[in-house]
Amino acid sequence: MELREFFTENVVKLDVEGETKDEILKELISLLGLDEKSESILYKMLKRRENLGSTGIGKGIAIPHCRSLVVNRLRVAFGRKKDGVDFRAIDEQPVHNIFLIVAPPLEVSNQYLPVLGKIAQFSKEPDVTARLAEIDNSGEFMALLEEKGI
Amino acid sequence: MHSQLEILLEIQDLKTQRRELDKTPGERQVEEEVFNITIDDALDQLEEKIDEMENSLEPTVRSRYKRLAGSRLRAIVPVIGGTCYGCFVSVPTALASDADRNEELRFCDNCGRFLYLID
Numbered sequence: 001m002e003l004r005e006f007f008t009e010n011v012v013k014l015d016v017e018g019e020t021k022d023e024i025l026k027e028l029i030s031l032l033g034l035d036e037k038s039e040s041i042l043y044k045m046l047k048r049r050e051n052l053g054s055t056g057i058g059k060g061i062a063i064p065h066c067r068s069l070v071v072n073r074l075r076v077a078f079g080r081k082k083d084g085v086d087f088r089a090i091d092e093q094p095v096h097n098i099f100l101i102v103a104p105p106l107e108v109s110n111q112y113l114p115v116l117g118k119i120a121q122f123s124k125e126p127d128v129t130a131r132l133a134e135i136d137n138s139g140e141f142m143a144l145l146e147e148k149g150i
Numbered sequence: 151m152h153s154q155l156e157i158l159l160e161i162q163d164l165k166t167q168r169r170e171l172d173k174t175p176g177e178r179q180v181e182e183e184v185f186n187i188t189i190d191d192a193l194d195q196l197e198e199k200i201d202e203m204e205n206s207l208e209p210t211v212r213s214r215y216k217r218l219a220g221s222r223l224r225a226i227v228p229v230i231g232g233t234c235y236g237c238f239v240s241v242p243t244a245l246a247s248d249a250d251r252n253e254e255l256r257f258c259d260n261c262g263r264f265l266y267l268i269d
Contacts, residue, residue: 037151037252045163048199052192053185063184067170068163072230072268090186104228105166106235113176120184 001111003118004145006076012138016079016098021087022047024079025064028100031077038070042102056089060096061123065116067105074103074111078141080132097123097132122150151252154211155226158264161203161215162226168196169223211255218263226264237261 011031018024025046029039045066049055056062077100084094099119103112122128125148135141170177171192181187207215218225227236232246239260245251251267258265 037156041156041159041163044160045167048164048196049167052195053181053187055185057184066163067166069159069166069226069228069266070268072228105162105224113174113180116180116184120180 002145003115003122003148003150004142006074006111006115007078007142007145009138009142011075011077012141013078014080014135014138014141016081018081019085021050021085021095024081024085024098025050025100028064028077028079028098031079031100032071032075032102034070041070042066042068046100046102054088054090056087056091056095057120057123058089058091058093059123059129060084060089060093061099061129062087062089062095062097063099063101063116063119063123065101065112067103067112069105071102071104074101074107074109074115076101076115080135082133097129099123118150122148125150152255154208155252155255155264155266157203157207158211158215158226159266161200162224164196164200164203168193168200171196215264222261222263224263226266227258229265229267234258234261234263234265236263241265 013031016024016027018027026043029042045068046064049066055064079098081096084096087095089095101116131144171189178189215225224236227234229241229246232240234241236258237260256265
């Protein structure tokens with residue numbers, strides 16, 4: 001399966017409002033449509049993962065991720081912060097593009113690692129950072145994923 | 151959600167994270183190579199947090215949890231589509247459709263695991 005198939009336009013937010021890493025994590029979690037308690041548990045898990053080491057992989061991209069019982073299938077979301085946010089990324093540069101990935105502990109189709117890998121691969125494409133900065137709507141984001149065919 | 155269930159879910163998620171980092175070569179490799187994680191340090195941190203959270207459980211819940219965790223990989227499992235995802239046996243319909251689900255601690259009649267009901 002290609003990355004495009006895991007995203008829908010309603011989990012793409014190109015004008016993230018949060019000003020901090022924590023606020024942005026909460027904002028992206030809210031795109032998943034979970035109940036309040038599940039959102040809270042998921043936030044704690046993502047924070048704990050961040051405490052092990054930042055998921056900011058450089059070139060303005062972060063991929064917060066975890067497995068949690070509060071979801072029953074793999075879920076993804078994307079947020080863009082044009083001004084950038086401090087994510088303590090490995091290159092110490094602000095993060096502009098955030099891909100959230102959450103999966104249940106037991107996955108029949110075992111998609112979590114492949115999707116994580118595909119997002120990392122997508123992020124390493126030479127023109128992706130510039131292209132993500134230019135898109136105007138979620139449809140263009142989906143089209144970029146499709147074009148890359150990863 | 152029942153406060154003890156919330157803690158149990160967090161413990162199970164942390165244990166999943168620890169197991170994946172420790173035992174799943176693909177996950178370990180991604181965390182090391184893409185995210186620059188030091189696996190041994192991460193495992194120590196997770197272990198410490200798991201201990202802390204287990205100790206915060208109420209004694210009766212902790213006792214049951216410890217008994218289950220001693221013999222099973224997962225002590226807390228989801229119920230999806232009316233099925234316990236620990237033993238894959240159907241749970242009673244009344245339990246699966248309860249509007250106040252997750253407000254009480256519930257157990258699988260078949261395998262005894264703590265249950266978390268999910269849509």
